Each structure stands twice: as C-alpha cells, then as structure tokens.
Amino acid sequence: MDLNYTAEEQAFREEVRSFLQAKLPADISSKVKNHKRLAKDDFVRWQKILFAQGWGSAAWPKVFGGTGWNAVQQHIFDEECADAGAPLQLPFGLKMVAPVIMAFGNPAQQQRFLPRIIDGTDWWCQGYSEPGSGSDLASLKTKAERVNSTDGDHYVVNGQKTWNTLGQHADWIFCLVRTSTEGRQQEGISFLLIDMKTPGITVRPIIMLDGEHEINEVWFEDVKVPVENLIGEENKGWTYAKFLLGHERTGIAGVGRSKRELKKLKGIAAKEIAGGKPLIEDMRFRDRVAQVELELMALEITNLRVISAEGEKKRAPGPEASILKIKGSEIQQMLTELQMQALGHYGLPYIEEALDAGWGGDELMPTYADYAAPLSGHYFNFRKTTIYGGSNEIQKNIISQMILGL
C-alpha cells in the first residue's frame, strides 16, 4: 500500500498547474469560483484553449486527438482544473457521444464528428429522457421511421425529449429513438445523431427552481434525419447507451470540484461572524464542516481505488460507479447547503443582477453580499445531482439488485 503520487505524477501535476496559471482566463475562473452565470462562450473559449494545448480531451485515445493519459493522470488533471476554477468540460460531446462514436460509429462518422467535438466547434446535448420515460428510460416512445426516398434514405422522427441540459446552445443532439415496437422494449431502440437545425425541431426552455434556464424540452415533428446519422445497427441503441454508462467512471465523483467547494465553504465560514467571532470558531458549525470533510476524504480514497483498479485493468463490473455517484452527489449537496447556511440572513435576498459577473454590491448593500448572492440558488439547483444521471434511488437498486442479487 502506498497512497503517495509518484514523482512523475507530481511533476505532471506541476505541469498542469502552470498551464492553468498561464492559460485559464481570469474572468472565466472568477465566474466559476463565485457561481456566477456562465455564457456559452465561456465554455467554448476554454475548450479551444485546451485544444490548442493538445489537451482537448483528457480521456480520449491519441488516435482521435486525445491526450492518451492514464486514469491517474486524468484524475490529477480534473483535480487541478477544478481547483483553478476551470469550467467543467461539458460531458455531452466529449464524454457521452464521442466514446459511442469511437466504439460503434463507422470511420466516416468518426472523421465527421470527433474533430469538431474536441476543437469546440460543435455543442452537443443529450436526448434520452422523455416526459414518460425518466428512470424507466427503456420505455421511451420518440419514434423514428425509416423511409426510402429518391433524395436518400432517412428517418422521420416524431416525439418529445425533455430535461435537455443546455440544449438551447446545441448544434447537435444524440437521441435514443424507438425504431421497433416488437420484442423487449430495449431491443427496439436506436442511437441517432440529429442536427439541431433540422426543420421540425422546437426547443422550449424549462425554468428551474433557481430561476435559471439550464434545461429544455425538445420537440420533434416530422424531422428528417439521414440514415448516415444512425450509429451502429438499428435496434442496438440500448446496448450502446449501456456501454456508455459503464464506461466513464473517473469524474462522476466530482472530488476535485468538491474539494474546491469545501475550501470555499471554509473561506466563507472564516469571514462570517457569529457571536463576535468567525463562524468557523463556532463548534456546532465547524463540526458540520468537519463531517463533510470526512465524507470527502473517504470518497477521494474510494475514487482513487477505483482509478487504480482501472489502471491495472482489473475492471470487473462492480458497484463502484454507483457508489461514486451516490456519495459524490450527496457531498456536493451538503457543501452547497452549508455554504448557504453559513450566510445566515444573507441566504434570503434574491439579487438577480448579482448573479452576473462584475456586480460589486452597491452603497446600500455591502459588497460582501457579492459572494452571498448565488449561494441559495446554487443549493436549490444542486438538488438535481441526486436526480439526474440515474437517480440515487436507481443507483441503490443497481447495487442491491444487480450487484448483491437481492
């Protein structure tokens, strides 16, 4: 047993750190660290900077332009990016559709789509969930009918997807669609790539509980999709989607991000005053902080155990992914909640304009409310983490049924 990083790994960490110091735009990292609104351009700008460095995708193999880093290096990279306040590299293109295109797409699809994902040209969104199909995804109904015609064979897609994260910015959507109603539900699903500019697609915003526009409904009305956009074989889409679920484990735990937020929490608790002393000196509050820190310490090691096992290719299907999802999301929620709680009364005001970068308070409102303004909304928003990506109840079903055989 050795819990230390090797000298090479430490050198790698230094390399990542100095790159971030030199290249991560300060306006973007300041927004990330203060939970201010991020624009589409902030994400795209950062992706282009990473791409220029040759680090557009930490996880992709070199043949497709990735770094070819091992799991430990990817973890170090994630941790440093989070600490520096880099925006999350959105997973939809890089981590969700790309691995499927690499594994099951044909060379033409790989050449067409992958370069535009890694260089930040195309924005992808995920079209799995439907109003009637959330946890029970396999029941999805959005229909794709194959039509032969003189201007090339295509699918005609009709139906509705929902909860589309940041679909309002998207150039492309990858969808699970129903191509057959025979046999088991799972056997009639196909994986289609759809250009968001195709006539017949309507995107409608869903406003979340924090008042922000982060998710959407996407409606399809006789949308023509060329057959070239089908991934792999018709009716095999479920297999591809499941491949994806088991594929990407580093990152779900969000350890790096939570470490940054824990640091932020401690900073707030050092500044807020309770009973004439910094709040962090209040034992009742400090113990809460300590308790989350214990959870996070445990998760960090659990995450590293998973990563090491992956590095050694001892990757038997296990409950790891579910453990990381459950604990990772719970810790994120605890941190947002304590950040809000640390504010006391200042958790109450809803200062809409303070959610944009650059707000520095005004004369009647002390500037320290600048860090306060986004925190309650952030707590509300992060209730999502135990719901999306397979709700925590579903994760526990996976552990108890699929792993423990109960």
Place this chain on the structure above:
Amino acid sequence: MDFNYTEEQLAIQDTLRRFIAKDYGFEHRRATAKSADGFDRQAWATFAEFGILALPFPEDMGGLNGNGVDTMLVMEMLGRGLALEPYIATVVLCGGLIRDAGNTAQQESIIGGIAGGERLLALAHYEANGRYDLAHVTTTATANGGDANSGWKLNGAKVVALGAPAADTLVVSAKTAKGISLFLVDAKAAGVRLRAYPTQDGARAGDVKLVNVEVNAEALIGSDGGGLPLVERAVDYANAALCAEAVGIMSALNEVTLEYLKTRKQFGVPIGKFQALQHRMADTVVATEQARSMAINAAVRVDSADAAERSRTVAAAKAYVSAQARFVGQQAVQLHGGMGVTDELNVAHYFKRLTMIGLTFGDADYQLGKFSDTLLAA
C-alpha cells in the same frame, strides 16, 4: 388536556382554507410574487375583513383577543397557500411589540390601523456581522441635547428587514446611553434609505440605512434601554408562527407528493409501489406529525409569562421543526424527480419557502444552541 380547536378557531381555519383554494391558488401566487409589491393588497384587505389582522390584540385595542394557538392556525393556512403577505412582520412582530410595550397613544394610533389593514410595519433589527444574535446592535440613538424629551437622532444600518419595502413605519432598534431601545420611524423620514429586494421565496425585504434620522420623544417604544427583552419576545412569537407556517407547508407538500407517487408511472407501475419510496413517504409523514407537535407546544407556551420557559420552548420547536422541514422539503423534490426542480410546480416553491424559514430568525443550529445552553442552567 385538550387538543381540539374551538368552534371559532375551526371557523377561521375553514374560512382561510376556502379563501386560499378559491382566491389564492398557485398561479395567482406566482403572479403576485412577480408584481411590484410582491404581495396582494386585495388579499390583505380580505384578511382584515376576516379579522385575522386583529386576531392577537386585546379587545380594548379593537382586537379579537386571540392567543398563540390562533396565530398558529392562521399561519398554518397561510403556509399552505404560500401566502406572501407580510403577516409576521406587521401583525406578529410589530403589532405584538406595540401591544406588549407601546404606550396608549402608540397603541391607539397603530393597532387599529394594523387590524383594519391600513398600516404595514416592519422590524428593522438585525445588523451585519451580528448573525442571529438579538443583542448585537450597533445602530445608535442620541438624545437631542442630551435630553430624551427633545427627541432622538438615529444612525446605523440594518439588514434583511422582512416586509420593509411596503412598510409605512419601521420599528428600529438602536443603542442609547442606557442600552438597546426601540423606536417608531416613518419609513419616508429624511435620512432613511432602503435597499429593497425580493427574497428567495418570492417575498420582499430590504436593508435599511439610517443617517441622522430625527424622531421625537414619543417614538420610543417601552422604556429607554429596555428594548432587548421586547425584541426577544417578539422574535419568539415570530418563530412560533414560522413553525406553524412550516407545518402547514409540510402537510400540503406531503399531500402533493403522495398524489404524485400514486399517479406517476415508471416501469409500468405507479412509483408509489416501490418500497423504497413508500418508506420515504412514511418518514416524511412521521417527520411532519412530530413537527406539528412541537409547533403546538410552541404555540401554547409562547404566551407564557415566564420568559425563560417561553424562549426555551420556542427554541426547541424552531430547531426541531426546521430540521424536519429540511427533510420533508428535500424529499418532496427528490420524489418528484426532474419535475421537482422546475419552477413550474408548486413543489419547489414550498421547498424554497421551507428553506428560507430555516434561515429566518435563527437557523436550526442557532436554536439548538439556545436550547442546549439551557441544559447547563438547569
């Protein structure tokens, strides 16, 4: 022992329940939250007609002689409707202060106005860096020429004064040579500046700055230097009321969630068929009933003449109810899946209000600390 409401109490409850169902539905509430005032003046006038604005005042002040239990049942109903009106700020906090400590002239000029729905007040007490500590007051009141009979000059800053934007009169705490004292301040007086904002739950509040604000000698509420016990008592009333409001919300929320478990289908069955969710729902009902018991305890004992007994019971209730409210709110969102985090359903709005109740007038940790400290004294 008697846990029953009187006929009169049942009648008020029924009236409010019907009003909320008919005239204060969720879409009305949503529009009201977005309006300039942030509350419904028409509803306020209706509350005056119902008598609930006169409820906690003695008959000789034109009130209905109600007690803590009356306030509880009103707040429970207002909670169900997520009512945005400044009932706590005007009636419970400021009305209570003037009822308990105001002189006859103050009572005559203000209580009738509150009861009739014409006057709105707000308590401007908390300050930056004081967190929930009621004794933390740095705002000053200087007697003009050193003579309290010649009036006072107020200077300082107050934070998150609930209901302040609509208030015609502020009750401001300030330190005189003798200690914390309370003053009635015209919200439009020279030197009073307000930074108004909505709160996370759609209501309104504001930060108040006071620069050389002149008030006359009659503005003092109670005795010079005697303000702290008054504020403590008023805030106890407010916390007891918040507990009742939370219980009203929690029961409404449980009804909504239960209905969802019965109607939302996944895997071919209503999700309420999954035992994991059955147990969760059972836990939220248990939490709500336990919270209700604590809210009742606070409502009954908040009228106690024994200040220690009163504040200990209210602290216990607020600590306990806030913790249950947190659980029930979070679970209601979780059990609704994606729908739970949308602005569209009332679920998230109930959840947000419960969260804000937790942060108002002392969070669960603060209240637990207050209660816990009494164990040493015993």
